[in-house]
Each structure stands twice: as structure tokens, then as C-alpha cells.
Amino acid sequence: xxxxxxxxxxxxxxxxxxxxxxxxxxxxxxxxxxxxxxxxxxxxxxxxxxxxxxxxxxxxxxxxxxxxxxxxxxxxxxxxxxxxxxxxxxxxxxxxxxxxxxxxxxxxxxxxxxxxxxxxxxxxxxxxxxxxxxxxxxxxxxxxxxxxxxxxxxxxxxxxxxxxxxxxxxxxxxxxxxxxxxxxxxxxxxxxxxxxxxxxxxxxxxxxxxxxxxxxxxxxxxxxxxxxxxxxxxxxxxxxxxxxxxxxxxxxxxxxxxxxxxxxxxxxxxxxxxxxxxxxxxxxxxxxxxxxxxxxxxxxxxxxxxxxxxxxxxxxxxxxxxxxxxxxxxxxxxxxxxxxxxxxxxxxxxxxxxxxxxxxxxxxxxxxxxxxxxxxxxxxxxxxxxxxxxxxx
Numbered sequence: 132x133x134x135x136x137x138x139x140x141x142x143x144x145x146x147x148x149x150x151x152x153x154x155x156x157x158x159x160x161x162x163x164x165x166x167x168x169x170x171x172x173x174x175x176x177x178x179x180x181x182x183x184x185x186x187x188x189x190x191x192x193x194x195x196x197x198x199x200x201x202x203x204x205x206x207x208x209x210x211x212x213x214x215x216x217x218x219x220x221x222x223x224x225x226x227x228x229x230x231x232x233x234x235x236x237x238x239x240x241x242x243x244x245x246x247x248x249x250x251x252x253x254x255x256x257x258x259x260x261x262x263x264x265x266x267x268x269x270x271x272x273x274x275x276x277x278x279x280x281x282x283x284x285x286x287x288x289x290x291x292x293x294x295x296x297x298x299x300x301x302x303x304x305x306x307x308x309x310x311x312x313x314x315x316x317x318x319x320x321x322x323x324x325x326x327x328x329x330x331x332x333x334x335x336x337x338x339x340x341x342x343x344x345x346x347x348x349x350x351x352x353x354x355x356x357x358x359x360x361x362x363x364x365x366x367x368x369x370x371x372x373x374x375x376x377x378x379x380x381x382x383x384x385x386x387x388x389x390x391x392x393x394x395x396x397x398x399x400x401x402x403x404x405x406x407x408x409x410x411x412x413x414x415x416x417x418x419x420x421x422x423x424x425x426x427x428x429x430x431x432x433x434x435x436x437x438x439x440x441x442x443x444x445x446x447x448x449x450x451x452x453x454x455x456x457x458x459x460x461x462x463x464x465x466x467x468x469x470x471x472x473x474x475x476x477x478x479x480x481x482x483x484x485x486x487x488x489x490x491x492x493x494x495x496x497x498x499x500x501x502x503x504x505x506x507x508x509x510x511x512x513x514x515x516x517x518x519x520x521x522x523x524x
Contacts, residue, residue, distance in 0.1 A: 134161060134162055134163050134164040135162065135163050135164070135229040135230065135508065135509065136164055136166055136226065136227070136228040136229045136230075137157055137163050137164065137165050137166065137228060137229065137230050137232055137508060138166045138168055138222075138223065138226055138228035138230065138231045138232065138247075138252075139153070139154060139157070139165055139166065139167050139168065139231075139232045139233075140168045140169075140170070140196065140219070140231065140232070140233050140234075140239075140240060140243040141167065141168070141169050141170075141171075141173065141185070141234070142169075142170050142171030142172065142173065142196075142198065142237055142239030142240055142243075143171050143172040143173065143181070143237065143239065143380055143381065144172060144173070144181040144184070144406045144408070144409075145380065145431065145432075145433060146234050146235055146237065146240070147173070147181065147184070147185060147409070148311060148408075148409035148412060148413075149234060149235075149257075149258075149309070149310050149311050150234055150257075150310065151188065151310075151311075151314065151409055152310045152311065152313035152314050152500065152501040153232070153257070153310050153500070153501050153504055153505075154167065154190055155501060156313075156501030156502055156504065156505045157501075157505055157508070158190070160505050160509065162505075162509040163505060163508060163509055165190075166193045166194075166226055166228060167185070167190055167191065167192050167193055168192075168193065168194045168195075168196050168219070168222060168243075169182050169185060169192045169194075169195055169196065170195060170196025170197065170198045170215065170218070170239060171196070171198050171200070171215075171237075171239040171381065172380065172381040173185065173195075174195060181406050181408070182195075184406070184408045184409070193226075194222045194226075196215060196218045196219055196222065196239075196243070197214060197215075197217075197218040198211050198214055198215040198218065198239050198242065199211055199214045200381055204350070204383050205347075205350065205383050207383065208238050208347075208382070208383050211238060211239070211242075212238050212241060212242045212245075213242075214242075215238075215239055215241075215242025215243065215246075216242045216245050216246045219242060219243045219246035219247070220246040220249075220250060223246060223247060223250055223252055224250070228252060229253065229513055230252070230253050230254070230255055230508055230513075231243065231244075231247035231252045231253070231254045231255070232254075232255050232257070232504075232508070233247075233254065233255070233256055233257070233276070233280075234256075234257045234258060235257065235258045235269075235273070236258070236261070236269035236270070236272050236273035236276070237269070237272070237380075238268075238272065240276065241272045241275065241276055244256065244276045244279050244280060245279065248279040248280065248281075251518055253281050253282070253511075253513050253517055253518060254279065254280045254281050254282070255280060255281065255282040255283075255284060255504075255507075255508065256276050256277060256279075256280035256282070256283055256284065257284040257286075257307075257310065257504070258273075258284070258285065258286050258290075259273060259274075259276060259277040259280070259283050259284075259285055259290065259294055260273075260277065260283070260285040260289070260290030260291060260292075260293040260294040260297075261273060261285075261286070261290050261293075261455060261456070262289075262290075262293060262454050262455065262456070263451070263452055263453060263454050263455045264450075264453050264454040268347035268348065269347070274297060277294055277297055277299065278297065278298075278299075281303065281517050281518060281520065282303055282305070282507065282511065282517075283299060283303055283304045283305065284305055284307045284500070284503075284504055284507075285304065285305075285306050285307070286306075286307070286308055286309040286310075286436070286495050286496060286500075287306065287308070287309075287456055287494050287495055287496070288306055288494075289456055289494075290306075290456070291304050291305075291306040295523070298522040298523050298524070299520075299523070300520075300521060300523055301523075305503065305504075305507055306496075307496070307499075307500040307503040307504055308495055308496015308497060308498070308499065308500045308503075309436055309437070309495035309496050309500065310500040310501060310504075311409075311413075311436075311437055311440075312440055312495060312496050312497065312498040312500065313498045313499065313500055313501045313502075314409075314413065315413060315437075315440045315441070315498060316497070316498030316499075317498075318417075319413075320409075320410055320411075320412075320413035320414040320417060321410050321411045321413070321414025321415075321417075322414065323414070323417070323418050323422050325411075325414060326411065326414045326415055326417075326418050327418075329411065330375060330402060330411070330415070331402070332373055332375075332418070333373065334418060334422060334423050335423070336371060336372070336373055336423075337371075337372045337373065337423065337424045337425045337479045338372070338373045338374075338375065338415070338418060338419050338423060338424075338425040339364065339367065339372055339373070339374045339375065339419075339425050339426055339427075339428055339475060340375050340377075340412075340415055340416065340419060340425070340426075340427045340428065341360070341364060341374060341375065341376045341377070341428045341429050342376075342377045342378075342379065342428075342429040342430075342431045342433070342434075343356075343357050343360055343379060343388065343429040343430050343431075343448060343449075344379040344380050344382060344385065344388070344429075344430055344431060344451065345379060345380075345382050345383060345384025345385055345387075345388060346384075346430075346449065346450060346451050347382065347383065347384075349384075350382070350383040350384030351384065352384075353384030353385070353387045353388050354384075354387040354388065354390065354391050355466075356449060356466050357388045357391050357392075358391060359466045359467055359468040359471060360428070360429070360448055360466070360471055361391055361392065361394075361395060362468045363468045363469075363471035363472045363475065364376070364395075364401065364428075365395065365398060365401070366468070366472055367472060367475060367476075368398055368399060368400035368401045369398075369399070369400070371400065372400065372425075372475075372479070373400050373402075373425075374400060374401045374402070375402045375404065375407070375415065376392055376395070376401065376402065376403045376404070377404055377405070377406060377407055377412075378392070378404075378405045378406065412433075413437075413441075416437065416438065416440075416441040416443050417441050419441070419443050419444075420438070420441035420442040420443030420444070420488070421441055421442055421443075424478075424479050424485075425443075425444070425478065425479060426443070426444045426445060426446050426474075426475050426478035426479065427443050427444070427445045427446075428445070428446040428448065428471070428475060429446075429447075429448055430447060430448050430449050430451040430452055432452060432455070434446075434447055434452070434461075435447065435452050435455050435456075435457045435461065436457075436495055438458075438460055438461075439457075439458035439460050439488070439491065439493045439495075440493060440495075442460070442488050442489040443460065443488065444460055444462075444477075444478035444479075444484065444485060444488045445460055445461050445462070445478075445488075446461075446462050446463075446464060446471065446474045446475055446478060447461055447462070447463045447464070448464055448465075448466065448471065449464075449465065449466055456494055456495075457494075458491045458492060458493050458494060459487060459488075459491035459492075460487065460488035460491055462474040462477060462478070462484075
């Protein structure tokens with residue numbers, strides 16, 4: 132029996148870091164063949180052209196997906212979705228996969244899901260059911276993707292229950308946990324020595340990793356919202372704290388954040404990089420949480436979801452992740468310089484809080500998502516029952 136064709140769409144660096152263990156598991160299973168489709172920020176030089184990271188990991192990109200996001204606004208986002216649908220539909224028509232696998236809640240993946248489900252391609256969605264209320268359009272997109280997809284791989288029990296409350300049949304829903312925990316459980320990331328050498332860090336001194344994205348419904352305020360964060364980081368850097376800043380996603384407002392970040396070039400103790408890559412990203416979190424001192428700071432979902440796996444104190448800035456399930460290693464702050472500095476200082480100096488970060492429960496699984504997803508994709512019957520969805524009441 133021929134292996135099943137699994138088309139996997141990836142649209143940006145953070146999404147790929149979460150998909151990596153699934154790709155690896157699919158590539159290793161003789162029942163499945165992967166066909167990787169890369170688009171969005173992976174192809175944009177301004178945002179790190181992270182397709183090179185995919186190829187350096189040994190994965191073959193079978194097709195590039197043309198998603199045109201040339202301007203910094205919501206009109207361009209809507210138009211990018213349309214170009215993504217057109218590009219994905221052509222590729223899927225040529226490839227004829229058994230399954231399309233998509234991740235998360237971004238507009239690029241939304242385009243892929245629309246194309247796949249409108250062509251009766253069995254579509255599996257990872258990380259559905261999450262809940263945020265902070266002004267990003269991600270929540271609406273995520274739930275829309277859930278209603279289109281045929282199989283659901285949520286990362287936690289709350290999200291699995293929420294998917295069922297959205298009217299999805301329970302047999303379609305599998306709580307697999309957070310895929311990136313697979314790699315963390317294996318210590319599959321850069322060593323402290325590699326991090327120190329490649330990023331020129333002194334591991335005896337505190338380190339801050341920072342990433343702040345725009346809020347979709349407030350994208351025109353992105354530059355104003357990031358300025359207090361950058362002022363706080365500059366204050367700490369001048370006091371001897373080492374700061375690593377990565378670029379935001381290619382969302383509306385992202386380029387205005389980059390303009391503010393670039394003003395810090397030349398500041399002592401501040402390193403600016405477009406993308407760390409999954410290997411160094413997790414290695415740096417390991418250095419901060421388990422080897423030395425510091426914090427993961429910003430409003431990325433990774434601040435919420437991945438920091439706890441490394442015992443890493445975290446500071447969540449603003450409204451973007453409001454309401455999202457998290458462990459008790461988190462300090463929530465507003466767009467205020469002094470508040471951000473105080474929270475980071477607590478992450479560095481408060482021994483009781485640091486201990487809390489090391490012992491609190493992680494709600495996102497134990498690190499076997501890749502194997503679970505592979506087994507489900509390999510054994511689920513692809514028939515009218517799967518494709519013709521029903522609402523539960």
C-alpha cells in the first residue's frame with residue numbers, strides 16, 4: 132500500500148518551529164510521505180527569509196506558496212489571503228494529497244485551509260480551540276479554521292473541550308499537547324556553549340529574550356506600543372543585562388515595530404536578529420531558565436506556551452495574549468516602561484518567583500505530539516464521514 136501524501140503548509144518562522152517535530156515524525160514513518168509547502172514570511176528577506184532554516188534542517192520544500200503581503204496594513208492582509216488561496220488551490224490540484232496539515236491562527240494558514248476544504252481535501256488543524264481576547268484577529272481566524280477543518284489536534288484539554296462546544300463531533304478531536312515539547316523533552320536544541328559562542332553572551336550575566344508583535348485591531352499603534360518596551364530594555368542593557376531582540380511577524384504593523392527596533396543598533400549589550408531559528412531559540416530559553424537568570428519578554432504566544440518548559444520566567448506585555456491558558460511563570464504588564472523594568476527585575480532577582488517558575492504545572496502536555504499525530508493521520512479513514520461534517524447540539 133502506497134504511503135499517504137501529507138501536504139504540510141508553513142507560513143512563518145514561529146509556526147515552523149512548532150511544526151518541526153511533526154515534520155520529523157512524518158518523515159520517519161513509512162506509512163506517510165510529507166510534501167512541505169512554504170510561503171509567507173519564509174520567503175521574505177525583510178523577515179529573515181527563514182526558508183533557509185527549513186532546508187538546513189534537512190527538509191525538502193516541495194512548493195513555495197505565493198502570498199503577497201507588500202504593504203503594512205489590513206487591506207494588504209485581506210489581499211494576501213486571496214493570493215494565498217489562489218496559490219494553494221493550484222498546488223493542491225496538482226499534488227492531490229490525502230491530508231492537508233495546517234497550524235495555528237494566522238492569515239497565511241487561513242488561506243491554506245480555505246483552499247483545501249473547498250477542494251474536499253481532508254484537512255487537519257493543529258492548535259485550535261485556544262482562547263485569547265486581546266485584540267488580535269487570531270482568535271476569530273483560529274475558530275473559523277476549526278469550523279472548516281476535518282480533524283483537530285488541540286494542545287490542551289480546555290481547547291479540546293472548546294472545540295466540541297463549537298459544534299465539532301468529539302471523534303474528530305485529539306488532545307495531543309504542544310508539539311514543540313517533543314523536542315524540548317529530548318533536549319534537541321543548541322547547547323549553552325553554542326549559545327554563548329554564536330550570540331556572544333556571557334552566561335554568568337542575566338539575559339533577556341524579547342519579541343513583541345503588533346495587535347491586529349490596533350496595528351496603527353504598534354510603534355507606540357513597542358517604544359516603552361524598548362526603553363525598558365535599553366535601561367536594563369545599560370545596567371549590564373544582556374538583551375536579544377528578534378523581529379516581529381509580518382503582520383500589519385510589523386514593519387513599524389522593526390523601524391523602532393533598528394534604532395537600537397549600536398547599543399551596548401543589545402543584539403538584534405531577524406530570526407534565531409528554532410534550534411537557537413530553544414537553546415536560549417534553556418540558558419535563561421535552567422542555566423542562568425533572565426526572562427522571556429514580549430507578547431508572542433511562545434512567551435505563554437513554551438517558556439514554562441524551560442522553567443523560564445516570562446513577562447507578557449499588553450493585551451495580545453489576554454485570556455490565553457498559561458502556567459504561573461508569567462507576569463502581566465501594560466505598555467509602561469517602569470512596569471516592564473520592574474517585572475523583568477523580579478524575574479532576575481526574586482528567588483521565590485524563580486522557584487515558582489520551576490515548579491508550577493505546565494498545561495500543554497508531556498512531549499509526544501508528533502507520534503500521536505502521525506498515528507492518527509496514518510489510520511483515520513478518509514471517506515464521506517470525514518469530509519461531510521455535522522454540527523452537534
